[in-house]
Each structure stands twice: as structure tokens, then as C-alpha cells.
Amino acid sequence: MTDKTTDLNQQLIEFIQSSPTPFHAVKTMSEKLKAAGFQQLVEKDGWSLEAGAKYFVTRNDSSIIAFRYGEKPLAENGIRMLGAHTDSPCLKVKPNPDLNRHGYWQLGVETYGGVLLNPWFDRELSIAGRVSVVDVDGKLHHRLIDFCAPIAMVPSLAIHLDKEANSKRNINAQTHLPVVLDLVDGNDAGEFRSLLAHRVAAEYAELGQLELLEYELSLYDVNPGRIYGLNQAFVAAARLDNLLSCFVGLQALIEADDGQSMLLVCNDHEEVGSASAAGAQGTMLKDFLTRLIGDDEAMIRTLQQSMMISVDNAHAIHPNFASKHDDNHGPQINQGPVIKINANQRYASNSETQAIFKAVCAKQSIPLQSFVVRSDMGCGSTIGPITATEIGVKTLDIGVPTLGMHSIRETAGTKDTDYLTASLKGFLELSETAV
Template sequence: MTISAETRAQAQDLIDFIDASPSPWHAVNSVEQRLLVRGFTRLHEAQRWQLKAGSRYFVVRGGSSIIAFTLGQKPLAETGFRIIGAHTDSPGLRLKPKAAHGGEGVVRLGVEVYGGPILATFTDRDLSLAGRVNVRTAEGFGTRLLRFDTPLVRLPNLAIHMNREVNEQGLKLHKQNELPLILGLSQDGAKAGDQFLGLIAGELGVDAKDILTSEFNVFDTQKGAFWGADQEFIADSQLDNLASCHAALTVLLATESPAATCVCALFDHEEVGSGSAVGAGGSFIEDVLERIAANTGIDEEARHCASARSFFISADMAHAWHPNFPAAYEPNHKVMVNAGPVIKTNANQRYSTGADTSARFIALCEKAGVPFQQYAHRTDLGCGSTIGPIVASRLGMASIDVGSPMWAMHSLRESAGVMDHGYMIAALTAAFGD
């Protein structure tokens, strides 16, 4: 397989982006830093906005969701919005507020299962913690991002000698009793909570008594990598859905002076239903679009015209056909890795795709010169969902669900195609130029 230098560079940039983003808060920070370097201006929801035609802006909500946009050259009522949406969170393990507990000389950290991860993939990995910590200040508190770069915690497997049927029955972990992560041995009679708090304080360079609260995501310290006979595949954590975030961001950064106002909306909490102030089910996207419209000076009637002329693309990863498990797939909808963007359809509106929006995206792929594929889930299996139907119903815009094909979705170590990431960037570029 021949892979161009540009496509290889895009895939490498994706790996670098993911490796710099071990939590939703770090992901948003990674996006923010790239936007600032390219001249985007940060807005704050608590302040009045004064937008200038053709300028580029972004706004963050809750530290884990971000919306960036470039104002179009043509009147909003004539062009509408071009919106690409994705999500910053991935399924996995999150620490409980009072995570550390001791016993039998070992300190462990209690976790909650976030979303629907493949739990077995967290065993015997070099795990660590990343998230945000709220530290007391003279003004009240300040939020600090923190990641432990070296392996800090582990979930060791039970030896096969005590679990003889693991290869036949599969690894089953009791969520309450068997998921706590081993942090270390008890030290000099110190309480487990104090020991863990001391680690955090040491990393931040603050007094332990000034740490108020924290939120930590468990992540795999192994870096992303290329693999395969032609190095045509990518292996990394959080491909679902930081790959889509990266593609959307890449396209927005490269889109200068567009005719229509182009928006990149990256939300937290998709993996747990999107029902939060920072999720796609909240008011974030609607609030931002209304404020953009208000700043362009259009009236309510023109705003409805703009909405009717808008197009929303929900970008989330898709299930690639797995040759070892052919029975898991709908026979006529085999999606192959490195064969192009996937249009996802579900009659019960688990995806927002319709025949009209599907045709529109096919036209964009043809314009970009990239292949496309179509996916439908087996009728006898429950189908996952995305932010697509949620945002589409909130905004009343034409919408479609698309994604790049991947293997091992919701594993701690997922796989996707190098070519597919380039294909997705090209298709989304055509969408912003449409």
C-alpha cells in the first residue's frame, strides 16, 4: 500500500494529539493551544461578545468541551452554518472522589466505570492518571491540569492457576471488588488517602491541605504507533473519538476566509449520554450559535433561514469489519479499514443520517476524490448512538453521522487506518468549502 507523505504526517499528528490528551480536559487544552497558535481569539461565556467579520474564535465550557468557529464572508442568512461535531471523552475508568484505601499493606484506588469500556483490556497495562485538580487560592480556588507521565497504577490479572476457565469463559471482573487499581505499598503507617494526596501535591508543587477536589481519568502510558506490513494501521488509546476531534480541528485550522460560518464543536460526556451542561444534550451549541447570529445583526426570521441552510456533520468512529468475527456484521454492509469515510444509518434514529443528507455527503466525498462506505448494524444487535440525533433535534438542522472505520472500539488499545484519517480530513474539508 502506497501512503503519501502528507497522509502519513496527518496520521502522525493524530498520534501526537492523542498522546498529549489523556483526559477530556487535556484534550480541550490541546485543542486550545493549537487554536491560539493559529490566531484564534478566546471568548468567555460570562462576557459580552463583539465579533468581527472573517475573524476566528473559540469558547470553552467546563474545561472539557470547546466550540471554535470562523465567521463566513457571506451573510449568515444566505449560507447558514457548516458544523462538525465530535466528542472529547472516551470510555474507561475514573477515580472516585475518595479513591485511596489501604489494607493488607497495599494502597489501592477505587474507580468507577465510565461509559462502556472493554474492561479486560485495562489489565496488565502500564496505567497512569490524568485530570484536573482544584487548589485553594487567595481568590477561592484555581484549576490545574495534571498528568502522571510514568506508569503509576496497575490492574494485575489473576493468574490462570486460580482462574482455569479464563480462556474459555473470558475475563470477567467484578466492578466493585476487582477493579481497584494498585498504587503501591503502605508507607510508614501513613493513611492511604494522605499518601495519595501527597503524590498529587508533590507533582503540583502545592501543600496537600490546599487540594480541594480532583477528577482523574485512567490512561495507558504506551504511546501510539503505526503497525502492519506497510505500517498502514494506527494503534492508540482514545481513537474513539479523538481521531474525529483531530480531523475536525485540522480542517477548521486550514479553512481560511470561508463563505459560510464554519464551526467545530467538541463535547464531553457523549459516552454517558450527553446529558450535561457540557454535553451535546446541553445548551452549549445552541447558545454559541445564537450569540454568533446576534453579533451578525440578523433578525429572528433571518436566523431561521440560516438554520434551514445549515449542515451538521456528527463525526464519530465506525465499526470496521473484523475477519475473525464475520457473524457480528450485517452481510451487505461490511466496512473495511483504509477504504474511506463511513456513512452510518439506523432506521430507529440512533444515527441522524437520512437519504438526503447521505447523498449530500457522498457528493462531498466525490468532490474531495475520496471513497466512501455505508454501514448499518445487524438487526438483532443493539445499535450504539452518537451526538448526531441529539444535536440535530436541538437545532433542527440537516444532519448526518459519519466516521472512520476502526477495530476494537472501546478497548484501551484501539486500531484504525492511516489512509482513513486522511480521507476523513479531505471529506470534511470539502464540507467546510461547500
């Protein structure tokens, strides 16, 4: 592995470590964009967008659009678009979470998205997210919070008390997943909202006396990502699906050459269907394009000159479960990006968009792979088909091969981070004649 590849993957690990929730991911991306000269827009304000400038806008603090405005007319040249999502499957703290049982202070949790539950046991967990508070003057504030330290765990039941644990144990999300936060002494019951209010007051002392109103909080594994393997072939971290795509998309957008109009959208709520104001099925991207382009005819002309690449991790073939893959479509780690194809439009790729991307990769000698789910299995989906449906742009679905998807810790290939960055940068720089 080259020094450049090592550095890029270390940056990825740092990005993920600073982004335990979608709110934190958007904050991290916003800081990187500001450092790269992007100007922040606010949706409730009036806009005056100028060719040659760089902008970004957020919604719900958990979704973001970054845009580089090229000099060439949009209706003639279109926009090169990248899409990803900021959310990952996890455990979320319930509104009234306190459980004081048998001397333990526990918190009740909900499962968010398609969580692979077994790996959440016996992990050092912390809590992060967004809180809403009101100060003594009645002013409402929304702030991010992160306990950072390991403060919770979901302990396993010892095998001595469940002899069939390795063959028949099922996980009940209601009864088996409440996290242990502390011990309680006698009648002293723990109260999470009080704990959280004290934490917020300490972290935001400049706001003065505060009253906690509400929160959206997630649990996460505090253990940082690692590069591993005898030859450092792998990168393991939480939330690679899909913060790896957010990170690489952002790198490509910032590093791409000027000239072409290009855009990155990272939506929240993909893991639960995208049906929200901040999700891909919401109006955020359409609203942005409407304010950018204007009338209906210009919008249609621009979109017909444009293309979107939806970037979301793909399933690498698992050496212990190879039968779960179609024999001819088992992507391998460090063998390049994966084009995701589904006849029933669970992925938006078609022959036209595949050909365009293949031409981009061939020009840079970047290897490519294809994924098609077994014909006797169901298929997941991405923001690709939703975005294509909502705005009418031709779309391709791709991703890097990943093991352990939706686990608390996932694995991807260190070379694939490089391959994906180069391929997306090449796509963003495509001339008007190429799409």
C-alpha cells in the same frame, strides 16, 4: 503510505498522547487554535463578533466550539458544522479511593461509559484530570494535572488460581478493578489526597500553599500510539474514539479556505448520554448560535441553510467476527469514511445529507462506505441525533472504520485519516448553493 500520510498520523498520535482526558484534549485544541489565529471568547463576558474573524470558546474545560466567521450573510449562506466528542470510556478515581489491603495500596475506581474491561488488566497506567484547590488567600483555582509516569496497574489473576479464566471469568467492576498503586509497610496506610496535594503543590509552586478541595481524575495507558503493519496500514492508540475525529475536525477547520462560515463543536460526556451542561444535550451550541445570530427568525433561516456532520468512529468488520456485521454493510479499514445509517434515528443521516456528502467525496475521488447494524442487534448512537433535535439542523453521521472500539487501545487505518481530513475540508468549503 506517503510521507504526508505518515506525518498526519504521527501528529494524530502526538495529539492523543497530549490528551489523556477531555480537559487535556480541550487544552491541546485551544493551543492549536491560538497558534492558528483564533481568538478565545469567555461565556460570561460580552461578545462583539466580526465577520472575517476566528473564535473559540470552552465550557467546563472539557468542551469546545471553534468558529470561522465568513463574510457572506449567515441567513443566506448558513454555517457548515462539524461535531465530535472529547470523552472516551475509561476508569475514573473515586472521591474516597484508598484501599489498604494485604500490604497493597490500591485505589477504588468507577467505570465511565461502555468500557471494554479485559484490556485494562496488566497495563502500565497513569492518572490525569482536573483538580480544584484554594490558596492561603481563599482564592479558588482549577488546574490540570498529569502524573505522566506509569504509577498504577490492575493485575490479572493467574490462570493457575482460576482454571476457567478463558471460558467463564466475569469482571466485577467493584471488586476486580481497584488499581495497585504501591506497597504499604505495616500500619503506614497510603492516602491518595495527600499524594495528589503534594503533586499539585510541586507542579503549581507559583500559587504558594494550597489546599486540595476536589478532583476529576481518570486512569490511562501510558504507552504511546503506534503506526503498525507490514505496510504501515494501521494506527493503534488509546482514545481513537473519538479524539481522531476531534483532531481531524480541527485540522479541516484550520486548513479550509476562507469565505464560508464554519464551526467545530467537540462535546464532553457523549459516552454517558450527553446529558450535561457541557454535553451535546446541553445548551452550549445553542447558546453560541444565539449570541452569534440573534433573533429567532434569523436563527431559523440560518439553520435551514446549514448542515452538521457528526464525526464518530464506526465499527470496521472484524475478520474473526464477521458474522457480527450485516453482510452488505461491513466497513473495511483504509477504504474511506463510513456513512452511518439507522432507520430508528440512532444516527441522524438521511438521504439528503448522504447525497450532499457523497457529492463532496465524489468530487475528490474519496471512497465511501455505509454501515447499518444487523437487524437483530441493537445500535449505538452519537451526538448527531441529539444536535439535530436540539437545534433543528440537518445532520449526517460518519466515522472512520475502527477495530476494538472502547478498548484501552483501538485500531484505525492510516489512509482513512487522510480521507477523512480531505472530505471534511471539502464539506466546510461548500458554497451556499450546495446545502
